[in-house]
Structures are given as structure tokens and as C-alpha cells.
Amino acid sequence: GGIITQTPKFLIGQEGQKLTLKCQQNFNHDTMYWYRQDSGKGLRLIYYSITENDLQKGDLSEGYDASREKKSSFSLTVTSAQKNEMAVFLCATDDNQDTQYFGPGTRLLVL
Amino acid sequence: GQQVKQSSPSLTVQEGGILILNCDYENDMFDYFAWYKKYPDNSPTLLISVRSNVDKREDGRFTVFLNKSGKHFSLHITASQPEDTAVYLCAAGATGGNNKLTFGQGTVLSVIP
Numbered sequence: 001g002g003i004i005t006q007t008p009k010f011l012i013g014q015e016g017q018k019l020t021l022k023c024q025q026n027f028n029h030d031t032m033y034w035y036r037q038d039s040g041k042g043l044r045l046i047y048y049s050i051t052e053n054d055l056q057k058g059d060l061s062e063g064y065d066a067s068r069e070k071k072s073s074f075s076l077t078v079t080s081a082q083k084n085e086m087a088v089f090l091c092a093t094d095d096n097q098d099t100q101y102f103g104p105g106t107r108l109l110v111l
Numbered sequence: 112g113q114q115v116k117q118s119s120p121s122l123t124v125q126e127g128g129i130l131i132l133n134c135d136y137e138n139d140m141f142d143y144f145a146w147y148k149k150y151p152d153n154s155p156t157l158l159i160s161v162r163s164n165v166d167k168r169e170d171g172r173f174t175v176f177l178n179k180s181g182k183h184f185s186l187h188i189t190a191s192q193p194e195d196t197a198v199y200l201c202a203a204g205a206t207g208g209n210n211k212l213t214f215g216q217g218t219v220l221s222v223i224p
Contacts, residue, residue, distance in 0.1 A: 035214075040120060042200055042216040043155070058211075090154060098143050098204065100212060102154035 002027030004103035006091050011108045015083040021076045021106045023091030030096065032074040036060055037088040037105070046089075049074055078108070085110040114138055115203050117215035124191050126224050132186040134201030134215050141203040144177055145212070146186045149198040158199070159186070162206075191222045 005024045013019045025032065031050045035043040035058075045058030047066035055066055065077040074091060091103040116135045124130045132146070145160035159175050161168040161184070166177045174187045184203075188195060201215040 033211075040216060042117075043214040045211065045213075048211060056211075098145070098160065098206065098212075099157050100147075100155075102156070104154055 002029075002101070004091060004093060004101060006089075006103040006106050008106060009104065011106055013078075013081040013108065013110050015081060015110060017081045017110075019078040019081055019108070021078075021089050021091075021108075023074045023076070023103055025072055025074075025091075025093045025101075025103075027093050027095070027101065028071070029093035029101075030071070031094050032068065033092040033094075033100065034058075034064075034066060034074065034076045035090045035092065037090055043090065046076065081108075081110040083110055115201060115213045115215045117201055117218050119218050120216065121219040121221070123221045123223060126191060126193060126222055128191050128222075130188050130191055130220070132188075132199050132201070132218050132220070134184050134186075134203075136182050136184075136203045136213075138203070138205065138213075139182075140205040141213075143204045143206050143212075144175065144184045145202045145204075146173075146175060147200040147202060147214075149200060149217070151197075155200055193222050193224050195222045196220060 007022045033048040034046040044060045046060045049068040052071045088105045092100045094100045142163040146158045147155040148158045149155040172189045177184045198217045200217045202212040204212040
């Protein structure tokens, strides 16, 4: 077993602000993902990384940067927060057997 | 466009009933199909999955049926219980494609006691 930790749990930002979300895992899994969850839109992939220092764009990468500093951590940056934006950002890893394990999420609100 | 689609945004069923959740996909390369379950304020967890070499997989009250020619898969839940109330997300992927999954929009299921 393992744990995925996402920080912060809640993030309140200002319009135009650069915001960074962090994810740590101790599964020792190679691949990590960042998803955005909006009501009625399911999960949309922002970035993923198949190994340390690797980055792959998902369908929703515009407006975001990511960094896989080491195998256990994957961070996501909102480059310019949009006013009234509200979403949950989910980090996930997979076990190379197709099962994805999700973190608890970071809830973003932009004022 | 949306590569994986769930046609029903919500579904309500009486306790004890049978329900079917549907998912359609577009990519011929998808060969892995899964259903994730998400309680409010919790993260999605894998409920059941199937690879394209079979057309059905059963796990207790949950069965996933795969129709590859129709690019469709479904989740059947029998003897539904109030604890089944959750959001159900279908997902599909190509195992040669970096394990990336594409998720549907989700179906909100309510099981009424």
C-alpha cells in the first residue's frame, strides 16, 4: 500500500496570481498525473509524467506548468489564475497494471 | 471532442433494484475499460475493470459488459444499496499508450431506501 498527499487541501487565490499545487506519493510508482475535476465534466488530464524529469501534456495543459522534481513528487502550477475559477485538482499515480490511485485533492477558489 | 461519454448525468433507483450505467468511446485503440466510484468529498477509487480480450467481468454485485464493435461498455449493479450512492466515472485507455486513461463526465447515482 501507499499514500498520496496533496498540499494544500484548500487554495484561495487572486486573479492573475501564480499558484502551485504539490503532490507526494510513497507507492514508488513511475507514472503520476494531474487532473482537473469540474462539475459535470468528469476528470480532465492536465499533465502526466512517466518518470522523474519527464513531462507529457494532457488535453487541458494550456494555462498550466508542471514539474516532476523526483520520482515521489509532481507539482502543478496555475500560471495565471482566472477570476471566479473553482475546481478540484486531483493527483494520481498508477501501478503499471492500469489501476490509478488518487490523492485527496486540492480545492481551488479564485476571488 | 469528448472521447469517452456517459450519456446519463444522473440516475435514481429504488433500493434492491438493478441499474445500468453506460459509457461510449471513440478511440479504436482503447483496450482497457474501467469504472471508478467517487463518494462526495472523496477521491475516485477503482471499482471494476476489464481488458478487451473478454466481453464481461463480474465481481459480486458488479458486472462490466464490453461491446467492442459498438464501442460501448456498461456497468450493471444488482441488488442496489444506499451505499452505492456515489458518482460513477467510466474510463478507457490504450495499454500501449503510457497508461493514460480518458474519463467520462460521470453519472451521479442515487439509491433511495
